[in-house]
Amino acid sequence: MITLFCLLLPVLAAVVASPLTRKFGHNSAWFLALAPACSFFYFASHLPEIANGEVVTGGYAWVPSLNLSFSWFIDGLSLTFALLITGIGTLIVLYAGGYMKGHPQQGRFFAFILLFMGSMLGVVVSDSFLMLFVYWELTSITSFLLIGFDHTREAARRSALQALVITGGGGLLLLAGLLFLWNISGITQLSLLIHGGDLVRESPFYLAALLLILGGCFTKSAQFPFHAWLPNAMEAPTPVSAYLHSATMVKAGVYLLMRLNPVLGQTPAWEILLPFFGGITLVVGTFLSLRQTDLKLMLAYTTMASLGLLVMLTGFDTQHAISAAVLYLVAHSLFKGALFMVAGIVDHEAGTRDVTRLGGLGSAMPITFGAALLAALSMGGLPLFFGFLAKEEIYYALAGGNPRAILFTAVAVVGNALMFAIAFAVALKPFLGKPVKTPKHAHEGPVLLWLGPVVLAGLGLLAGLFSSVAHRFISSPMASAIEDRPVQVTMSTVPHLGVPLLLSVVTVALGALVFWRLAQARMLMTKFIDALGPGPDRAFDAFIAGLVKFSGAVTRFVQPGRMDVYVTATFVLVAVTLLVPPIVYGELPALPAWPADVMLHEWVFLAIAAIGVVAVLTASNRLTAIVALGIQGFAVAVLFLLFGAPDLSFTQFMVETLSVVILALVMTRLRLMPSDHRPLLEKLGDGTVAVACGLGFMLLLLKATQGTFNNSLTEFFNAYSKVIAHGANVVNVIIVDFRGTDTLGEIAVVMITGLAILALIRIRSGSSTLKPRDNDPDAPEGEGA
């Protein structure tokens, strides 16, 4: 119960965010941060029991008949993520209070970011597949809202859409993958599935399920070649970049890979695909980050690289690799969140994020500088810091004798070295050197701004210093959950001699070299990347443009906008449906015998109907034709009456009357020629279709009446309509009682049709000045209409 409340707390806070912000301005951040803070402390209170290997579960039945439940499952992996989400979330809300101060839509921003927090929390604690998927998609949607927050800018809108298309598309793959897992194992709960891995691995559908799930994870975690959306997402305000696009959301893919490691891991496919894509992403990410001069973009590409490293380690699947992934994931969330916030402060206070136009801010912003330095030391993987532990463990895990290990070690060394260079480029360049004139006169930001980076960067140091505590409560339980067996992480910050330390030294040396020659490295990289040609970002644009073109072509083909085409197509289809099956399957009805006992008055009404039809065909004037059609309909209605269907006949009378009235009214409105001017050939064609339809219906009815009539329904309704439904008119009882839900649907259709027709009549041709409104909710009323 309390767990559920803590899961929903951010969402509840999102509801009150807007009114609170209207009342208290940016100070509402202090109230709103209480929501994630409470959740954080609640989750933290479970640390001891989770560390002892217990799990927290609970939930409610959702659709018991489909075995669906809203249930959560918190083990070491979920708990670490939950703590990161709520802990960093608290700091981000405070930071956003300072960063977005005075923004007219600050309340909306808080609401979005808290909604995201609730969704992300849901992803990591979900037990049932469906719940996981729903929350997964919610993070995509909230991410879309946050990237496009500054919706007046074209670039922000494009990036938001790109992120939604890529991660949403990946979400569909994930859904398919989860359905596969469900079909293979018959299990819909992660907590049960992780103990049934063998079943999945031995299934012939294993590879399909793996590829689909990887599709979901790789798009979410921005693995090459699906990475384009992540750097573009930097269009979002900096709190979003720090929170969603470095610390939490992009790690959802990594989370799922870790979660499913006991199920899908330990196979050749897993151990080839993950390190391969992860390694490429690591190298590409660091290379791309090197060419950037925008602080946020530099960080964004290193985030991509870090995600690649995490995927690579997860795929290595040894105990040390998993431990390394765990350590690096936690370290990365701390230092990258801090560095993003630092970049935001610099941007906020100095007015630019371009690293070449910044310098010497250290004396003006000492606290920010300090936080940046601490974070960079952790990112660079220097001793005493948590990042160092992570890097040591990475080398410990990768370093082995075989060629594969050497290859990936080399990849990791290059990646880490470049990340080292970028870390110090972000943390030192803006602050050291001689002061450069910046667009705004820079000074230290308010407490709301620097609190977040200071806490996160400080934690990076504390976790490194007191590594045994961190391992006991965070790293070991998390690694155990990923491996599905007890694992002890023991890496300490005291360097011990060996290959890993040597590799660390090489990394730092290489990184320092690149940092020293950063400008040259940047130029070299720019030349190199330009030589490679356009990347996936352009491909995405081409894909979307092609899609729009294709759907346009399809629409123009299917919907040419000519009524006669639609009507002809519809009736040709009707005729084909009615005529082809009986002819193909030889089910044509036998010719009926000539009726013997037809009364005179029945002949008369039949004759009237025939005269009506002839009159329709020969009428020189459309109005006459409509009235003649009505006569035909009336004659048929009388026949219904004669053969004992009063309700049907009654309705037919009214429908005929109203159709004549409405058709006549339509004619007067459309201002058609009074008579028909189709050329003979067209008349013949239309006539053929009409005759074919009529013939088809006739055959159908003959066939239906020639079969033996099953009157079990008749008997049922006759027997029960009075007893159960208290009505003697069986037809009406069926309509309003036995099949009442059908009727409800039908009257809803009648209502909607009425609305649609009214709208059609109101939009008159000639006065169609309706333009799609500029889709801007903040535009003043009446503008753009």
Next chain:
Amino acid sequence: MNTLIFRTVAPFLTALMIVFSIFVLLRGHNEPGGGFIGGLIAASAFAIYGIAYGVAAVRRALWFHPLSIAGAGLMLSVVSGLISAFAGVPFMTGLWIYPKLFGVEVPLATVISFDIGVYLVVVGSITSIALALEEKDDA
């Protein structure tokens, strides 16, 4: 269309047809009739009145927008269906009560209010279409 005879007869005809439509609606449970037929009759009545006296007169006489009437009808039908949920029986189960009015037992049911909803939806939708079509291009 607005000949003297037609204009004189139209109000009586309309009134009669509406009374008749309600009669048809209410008797529908045991004799031929029901909400759908009743609604069609009432809609034709309004169409006749509109042809004789113009759309503005019908709109004045109706008081509500025809689509509002249809919307209210749909709402009434849905609510009639939902009432059964409060009685702990499945959606759309007919519930009956037998109050005594002036000594006569009157059977009332959610089925009847459902049928009235059908009536209103049909009247509202068709009248709305017919009136919109009858309206001259005054804009």
